[in-house]
Amino acid sequence: MKRAIAWGVLPCFAALHLASAQPSPSVPEGTPGPPAWCEFTRSVASAESAVLLAPEIFGSAGVVNAGDASGDTPLGTQTLRLTAGLGYNVVSAYRGVTLRRRAEAECRRYKAFSALQRVFQAGPDLGAAPALAARLSVLEAALPEGARLLESLRADLREGRATVEELNGLQLRLEQLRALAHDTAREQERLAHLPPASGQPLPALLQELHAADDEVERLTGTLRRAAAWDIRLRGGYDELIDVRQDVPLFGVLTVSYNLGGGWQAKANARARSARQQASAEEVEGFPQRVERMLQDLRTTQRLEETRLREVSVLTSDLEGQLREVQALETVKVRRFRDYLVLEVARLRAEQAWLQAHLEALRALLGNTAP
Structure with missing residues (x-):
């Protein structure tokens, strides 16, 4: 026995x-620890x-x-x-x-x-990085065209076909686009120091x-x-x-x-x-703060969806006007065309920002695009 x-x-x-x-299972070489x-x-x-x-x-x-x-x-x-x-x-x-x-x-x-x-x-900058990149891309594509229009208007001024007020107005609108592009680039540099997000919905x-x-x-x-x-x-x-x-x-x-x-x-x-x-x-517990942040993000999402619809309608309207005036060759129409080119560029930049920001918010909130 x-x-x-x-x-x-x-x-x-x-x-x-x-x-x-x-x-324990081995970690493949090159995989972050x-x-x-x-x-x-x-x-x-x-x-x-x-x-x-x-x-x-x-x-x-x-x-x-x-x-x-x-x-x-x-x-x-x-x-x-x-x-x-x-x-x-x-x-x-x-x-x-x-x-x-x-x-x-x-x-x-x-x-x-x-x-x-x-x-x-990240705080209020949550989801702003892709939105800034989208806006800067639109502005960088529009600024060379704006500079060309400004040089053309200067030539018309020298030949007496334009006024100083028209030149100053166009130059002011172009400088506003340049300042917006500069501020966007600075914001991108500032956000580059933030730690990357996990990519998972909150x-x-x-x-x-x-x-x-x-x-x-x-x-x-x-x-x-x-x-x-x-x-x-x-x-x-x-x-x-x-x-x-x-x-x-x-x-x-x-x-x-x-x-x-x-x-x-x-x-x-x-x-x-x-x-x-x-x-x-817990009144000030971490999960409670996350819930409040989720509510704020959902409110921001609703407001920006409304703003995107408004900007999209206005952009479509101005683009239609631009196509109509481009066929005309009078001096006054060209001045209005120059204004429309820069204004459409500004609205497209805002539209790109809103679209990219909403996509980032939807990813964070776990929503799908409407």
């Missing part, structure tokens, strides 16, 4: 040890779980009372006893795996929290933050619940010197349960529910 138990238990030790020693906080959390979990997942080696030597009523060694004779072997705590192994899973949940929570913090750091990031935080609490409750159990496997060599033994091996399975674990389930459920409620009750 002892032989069967010993040879049945020892392979279990080896299998559990090999399972706990499996290496995890955030430092994730690396820290995973390393701490690995350090704590290392002693929980691995088997223990034990040994002892001492003198015990032994003997055999029918043998050569009388009962009660002090005999040297040598014991050595391997032990494995199944519950500790379960806790070690759970610690690593909790570290992954904490990493998920940190990533979502960091992504939302980057959004807050509602999805907020949901991920809540889900990861709930997972952390659920796994923490699992660790508390596992503390009520103790399942140990031990096996190895056990010999009494000078005492006849058929097989000096042993195997033992011990299971114990703390009755207090029966009251843990409801307490863990209350703790998990209370954690979610406490997060929702």
